[in-house]
Amino acid sequence: MREDVSVLQIRRELVDAMVAHARADHPDEACGIIAGPEGSDRPERFVAMLNAERSPTFYRFDAGEQLKVWREMDRNDEEPVVVYHSHTATEAYPSRTDISYAGEPAAHYVLVSTRDPDVDEIRSYRIVDGVVTEELIEIRS
Numbered sequence: 001m002r003e004d005v006s007v008l009q010i011r012r013e014l015v016d017a018m019v020a021h022a023r024a025d026h027p028d029e030a031c032g033i034i035a036g037p038e039g040s041d042r043p044e045r046f047v048a049m050l051n052a053e054r055s056p057t058f059y060r061f062d063a064g065e066q067l068k069v070w071r072e073m074d075r076n077d078e079e080p081v082v083v084y085h086s087h088t089a090t091e092a093y094p095s096r097t098d099i100s101y102a103g104e105p106a107a108h109y110v111l112v113s114t115r116d117p118d119v120d121e122i123r124s125y126r127i128v129d130g131v132v133t134e135e136l137i138e139i140r141s
Contacts, residue, residue, distance in 0.1 A: 005135070005136060006126055006133065006135035006136070007135055007136045007137070007138050008043075008082070008108045008110070008124040008135055008136070008137045008138065009041075009042075009138045009140060010034075010043050010082070010137065010138070010139060010140065011043075011139070011140050011141070012139050012140065012141055014034055014043055014046055014082075015122060015137075015139055017046045017048070018032070018034075018046075018084050018110060018112055018122070019112055019120050019122065021048045021086075022086035022112040022114050023114055023117075025051065025086065026086070026088055026114045027056045027088050028051055028053075028054050028055055028056050028088070029051050029053075029055060029056060029057070029058065029059040029085055029086050029087065029088060030048070030051060030059075030084075030085060030086045030112075031049050031050075031051050031059040031060075031061060031084065031085040031086075032046070032047050032048040032049040032084055032085075033047050033049065033069065033080040033081075033082060033083050033084070034046050034047065034080070034081055034082035034084070035047060035073050035076070035078040035079065035080060035081060036078060036079065036081035037077060037078060037079075038077050038078060038079045039079075040081070041081060041106075042081060043081040043082045043108075044081075045078065047069055049061055049062070049065055049066070049069065050062045050065055051085075052065075056088045056089065057088070057089075058097065059085045059086075079104075079106065079107075080104050080107050081106075081107060081108065082107060082108045082109075082110050082124075083102075083104055083107045083108070083109050083110070084109070084110040084111070084112065085098075085111065085112075086111070086112045086113065086114050087111055087112075087113045087114070087115070088113075088114050088115065089115050090113065090115060091113055091115070091121065092111035092112060092113040092121045092122060092123040093111065093123065094109060094111065094125055094127060094132055098111075098127075099127055099130055099132060100130075102127035102128075105127075105128045105129075108124050108125070108126065108135065109124065109125045109126070109127050110122065110123070110124045110125075110137075111123050111124075111125070122137065123137070124136075124137050
C-alpha cells in the first residue's frame with residue numbers, strides 16, 4: 001500500500017453501531033461521533049447524537065448536545081476521531097453542504113448510505129479546506 005493513502009482503522013462493533021443508528025433513524029439522517037484519545041487517530045467511544053433537523057436530506061448536531069459532548073471529550077482528553085452521518089437516498093459521498101460544514105480537519109468523515117435496505121454502504125473521507133479525499137477503511141475485530 002502507498003504511504004500517502006489514508007486509512008481509517010476501526011473496530012467492527014463501531015461500524016455496526018454507526019450502521020444500526022443510521023438504519024434506526026431512517027428515513028431521517030442520523031449523525032454522531034466516535035471519540036478517541038487526542039492525537040491517537042484511534043476511534044474508541046461511540047456517541048450517537050440527535051439530528052436537530054430531523055430531516056431525510058440534511059443533518060445538524062443539536063447545539064446543546066454538541067456542547068455537552070465536546071466538553072466531555074475535553075475532560076477525557078479526547079477528540080472526535082470520526083464524525084459520521086447517513087444519507088438516506090444517495091450514495092455515501094459528501095454533499096456540498098457536508099463539505100462546507102466539515103470543521104474537524106483531523107477527523108475521518110464517515111458516511112453511511114441507507115438507500116438500499118439490503119446493502120451497508122460505508123465510506124470514509126478526509127475533508128480539509130474543502131478538499132475531499134476518500135480513504136480506505138480497515139475493519140478490525
